[in-house]
Amino acid sequence: MASGNVLHVLYNDDDVLMKAVKEIRSNKYRINEAYTPFPVHGLDKAMGLPHTRLAICSFIYGLIGLSVATLMMNFIMIEDWPRNIGGKPSFSYLQNMPAFVPIMFELTVFFAAHLMVITFYLRSKIWPFKKAENPDPRTTDDHFLLEVDTAGHDLDALSKFLYETGASEISLIHNEEHA
Amino acid sequence: MSSHYEAPIREPLILGEKSYHDISVDVGAPILGKANKSWWIVFSIALVAFLWGLGCIVYTVSTGIGVWGLNKTIGWAWDITNFVWWVGIGHAGTLISAVLLLFRQKWRMAINRSAEAMTIFAVVQAGLFPIIHMGRPWLAYWVLPIPNQFGSLWVNFNSPLLWDVFAISTYLSVSLVFWWTGLLPDFAMIRDRTKSPFQQKIYGILSFGWSGRAKDWQRFEEVSLVLAGLATPLVLSVHTIVSFDFATSVVPGWHSTIFPPYFVAGAIFSGFAMVQTLLLVMRKVVSLENYITIVHIEFMNKVILLTGGIVTVAYLTEYFIGWYSGVPYENYTYLSFGAATGPYWWAFWALIICNLIVPLTLWVKKWRRNILWTFIVALIINIGMWFERFDIIVICLSKDRLASTWSMFSPTFVDIGVFVGTIGFFFVLFLLYARTFPVIAQAEVKSILKSSGERYKRIRESGEDLAGTATDQRTSNYATRPQSLGVASNSDATHHQSTVNADALVDTEAKKAEIDMMLANIGTYDPATQTADDLKKISGVGPVLEQKLHQLGIYTYDQVSKMTKKEYDLLDELIDGFPGRAERDDWAGQAQNLKN
Structure with a gap:
């Protein structure tokens, strides 16, 4: 995504950061990424990120879970080996369904929750043994880092402008592949 | 800024002059420091109890559950009592993190991490009992609906016991995932703060490489919200299904339609009591009084009052309906005149006093804000809720429909040992957690610091802008680090600060100039007008280190309190065996406290 050199701009206050993001974007500079603690x-919203669709995924996963529960119990209790248990109707899934509601609910939740979290981990590329990519260790403590694209901009003017937005530190990062 | 507005009438949730950095330091301290003696003592006791319980479990499994005190009449006793008790305790965590998230209760943030940990550890204990009770725990997988060699012998989906299998395993796994996802940013904070390469590696793995991108946070918040929405009905369903174990039977006292809501309320009641028990001790031991405040304790006591009230109404209803039905069998249920005056009168009254009468004292504001009384009430509720399950199970079974089979239950040492063992196991897990996990969801607490922190409330009320107030001298001085030390030493080469006597530590003029720069920043000590403070009171400073600090001209808390990363680095260079200490132990913060 990052083409060429970028500036790593550190802020140490979230209110200052929010104002800065709005100013930077209204001045047509490009923010590649933000790291916050x-x-x-x-x-x-201020950065213009689109909505996440994880909630919709979760809903679909829930429907899958409900279907799995229904198909599984229909096969096991009705088709494969119907048994008379306390006189409950073992010949019809629909009539025996009240007894199956707890499991239908649990499997819906099970699928919706776990598959959504797995989707989140994969989409955000986080998993065990993944190397952290925050450029400054203070971004998990009390600093906020914006990665601003320098392509096509005068560096001095850009840094001056960024310091005026309240940045506490700015450093130029050379991207090897494009340098 | 208006987005941080909170009505001034609301009491602050984070006390003291805390900055974002302070939260990182305070939450990281128990992990990055060393365990103290009391931790080791409690841990050893818990470990012994756990090992004793393990012995009893091995004895049970190798001999058979005949070693328990069960008899023909009472075929379910301590095992299922303990199971329900532990599952109940495991309800507070998800309630705090899920239900209170949906209600946007900010006070949940300081306690949800530990409450969820408690939930998971409690459900682990609960899960042990059905597995032990199977007699052949290695065949536990038979409860799963998997094809097998016995023809088409499937599990029975009509049975509440099987519903339990699904409910508890869903609950345990979803709680675990919810907890771990919330832990990722906090593990990342520890990973980036620690100086030890081993810890960096471990917390790097645990944090899944969390980097805190804006998009990650957006997804993180969405996932938390959806998980809360899923976990809320889940937590209610779990104890509902546990109550079905009893309610779908035909035993008088068990066959009761109000069991599900009443069990859920009872579970939250006992869960919050256990949270209070653990947190009141933990906040003291790891010095988190500024985060888990009296306000948090009072809020939890109010939840205890509410759920305790629901339980009380359920008790009275059960008692009244049992009497009003006129059915003689109902006179021997756990809430009846027969129970109150019969051979189990002590269990009946333990239930009434512990769950119904003692919690009433929390209606008094002064008492529910009293830490010692809260702790005592929480312990009493823990005991009372154990008796509730004991009463439901043992009293109801002890007098069944045939008078000739009436019986009493007395536990054997194995019953007691297994129960004590699970308590030991629970505390072993919780104590290990308290030493290695960030016990407060620091990322979330930081997000409410500006709205609910005492310091920011004060700034806001004085009419000042909050923007820029989060700057912390200790982390923001990298850029201003002096680049021109040579110049400074040239201009003032012979006149170093007179309080410095560092010839033993320093050999070059440049270093001496650096010390002068440091003293210019933190202030010099004037023996004529000031008195030296006892620097040994700062944790991490011993007599030797104090002497070395004196040699460098550092004598007062005031000086230490002004130290920043820059000064620490210089000290690291100058003093042997010092590296990383001051920053890790947060000398500046400690000195600030000692000064006042």
């Missing part, structure tokens, strides 16, 4: 509310 905690969820800064409204940052995704």
Whole structure:
């Protein structure tokens, strides 16, 4: 995504960061990425990130879980080996269904929760033995880092502008592949 | 800024002059420091109890469950009592993190991590009992609907016991995933703070390489919200299904339609009591009083009051309906005149006093804000809720429909040993957790610091802008690190600070100039007007180190409190055996406290 050199701009206050993001974007500079120690509310909107569709995924996974539960219990209890248990109707899934509601519910939740979290991990590329990619260790403590694209901009003017937005530190990062 | 607004009438949830960096330091401290003696003592006791329980479990499995005190009349006793008790305790964590998230209760953030840990550890204990009770635990997989060699012998999906299998395993696994996902940013914080390569490696793996991108956080928040939405009905379903184990039977006292809501309320009641028990001790031991405040304790006590009230209404209903039905069998259920005056009168009254009467004291504001009384009440509720399950199971079974089979239950040492063992196992897990996991969801707490922190409330009320107030001297001085030390030493080569006597530590003029720069930043000590403070009171400073600090001209808390990363680095260079200490132990913060 990053083409050429970028500036790593550090802020040490979330309110200053939010204002800076708005100013940077309204001045037509490009923010490649932001690293923050905690969820800064409204940052995704200010950066223009699209909505996440994980909730929709979760709904679909839930429907899959419900179907799996229904098909499984229909096969086991009705088709493969119907038994008379306490006189419950073993010949019809629909009539025996009240007894199956707890499992239908549990499997819906099971599928919706676990598959959504797995999707989240894969989409955000986080898993065991993954190397962390935050450029400065302070971004998990109390610093906020913006990666600003320098392509086609005058570096001095850009840094001056960024310092005016309240940045506490700025460093130029050369990207090897494009340098 | 208006987005951080919170009504001034709300009491602050984070006390003291905390910055974002302070939260990292305070949450990281128990992990990055060393365990103290009391931790080792409690851990050893828990470990012994666990090993004793393990012995009893091995004895049970190798001999058979005949070693328990069960008899022909009472075929279910301590095992299922303990199972329900532990599952109940395991309800508070998900309630706090899920239900309170949906209700946007900010106070949940300081306690949800530990409450969820407690939930998971409690459900692990609960799961042990049905598995042991199977007699042949190596065949536990038979409860799963898998094709097998016995023709088409499937599990029975009409049975509440099988519903339990699905409910508890879903609950355990979803809680675990919920907990771990919330832990990722906090593991990442520890990973980036620690100086030890081993810890960096371990916490790097545990944090799944969390980097905190804006998109990650957006997904993180969405996932938390959806998981909360899923976990809320899940947590209610689990104890509902546990109550079905009893409610779908035809035993008088068990066959009761109010069991599901009443069991859920009872579970939250006992769960919060256990959270109080653990957190009141933990906040003290790992010095988190500024995060788990009296306000948190009072809020939890209010939840205890509410759920305790629901339980009380259920008890009275059961008692009244049992009497009103006029059915003689109902006179021997666990809430009846027969139970109150019969051979199990002590169990009946233990239930009434512990769950119904003692919690009433929490209606008094002064008492529910009293830490010692809260702790005592929490312990009493833990005991009372164990008796509730004991009463439901043993009293109801002890007098069945045939008077000739009436019987009493007395536990054997194995019953007791297994129960004590699970308590030991629970505390072993919790103590290990408290030493190695960030016990407070620091990322979430940081996100409410500006709205609910005491310091920011004060700034806001004084009418100042919150923007820029998060700057912390200790982390923001990298850029201003002096680049021109040579110049400084040239201009002032012979006149170093007179309080410095560092010839033993320093050999070059440049170094001496650096010390002067440091003292210019943190202030010099004037023996004529000031008195030296006892620097040994700062954790990490011993007599030897104090002497070395004196040689460098550092004598007062005031000086230490102004130290930043820059000063620490210099000390690291100058003093042998010092590296990383001051920053890890947060000398500046400690000195700030000692100063006041």
